[in-house]
Amino acid sequence: xxxxxxxxxxxxxxxxxxxxxxxxxxxxxxxxxxxxxxxxxxxxxxxxxxxxxxxxxxxxxxxxxxxxxxxxxxxxxxxxxxxxxxxxxxxxxxxxxxxxxxxxxxxxxxxxxxxxxxxxxxxxxxxxxxxxxxxx
Numbered sequence: 097x098x099x100x101x102x103x104x105x106x107x108x109x110x111x112x113x114x115x116x117x118x119x120x121x122x123x124x125x126x127x128x129x130x131x132x133x134x135x136x137x138x139x140x141x142x143x144x145x146x147x148x149x150x151x152x153x154x155x156x157x158x159x160x161x162x163x164x165x166x167x168x169x170x171x172x173x174x175x176x177x178x179x180x181x182x183x184x185x186x187x188x189x190x191x192x193x194x195x196x197x198x199x200x201x202x203x204x205x206x207x208x209x210x211x212x213x214x215x216x217x218x219x220x221x222x223x224x225x226x227x228x229x230x231x232x
Contacts, residue, residue: 127152129160130180135192140178143185149175149210153189154221163191165219170196175210 128140129152137156141148150169157163170190178186187210190196199213 129156138186138188140186149187150221151225154218167218171214174212
C-alpha cells in the first residue's frame with residue numbers, strides 16, 4: 097500500500113472514531129452543547145449571550161439529534177453553573193416531556209428568564225439564532 101493511501105485510511109478511521117457528542121460541542125455562534133445524562137443536555141454559550149441558550153439547544157436538537165422542528169424543548173435546570181465544563185453560565189434542556197419540570201408558578205417571564213419549566217418548539221428556539229445580538 098502506498099504511504100499516501102495508508103495515511104488517508106488512517107485519517108478516515110480516526111475521524112470515524114470521534115464520538116457524536118464531540119461533534120455536537122460546537123453549535124452556531126460557537127455555543128457548546130454537552131450531554132449531561134440520558135435525555136438531558138447542557139448549553140453553554142459565550143458570556144453575555146443569553147438568548148443563544150435557546151439557539152444552541154435548537155441547533156443541537158435539530159442538527160445532531162435530528163428531531164423535527166415541531167419538537168418541544170424543555171428547560172430542566174435554569175441558568176446556573178455548568179456541570180460539564182465548570183463555566184458560570186449554562187442551561188440544561190430535554191426533549192423528553194417525561195423529564196420536563198412543571199412551568200414556573202408565576203407563568204413565564206421573558207425568553208431570557210431561562211427558568212426550569214420554560215418550553216419552546218425547536219423551530220421557534222432556532223429563530224433566536226438570527227436575532228441581532230443584544231436584542232431579544
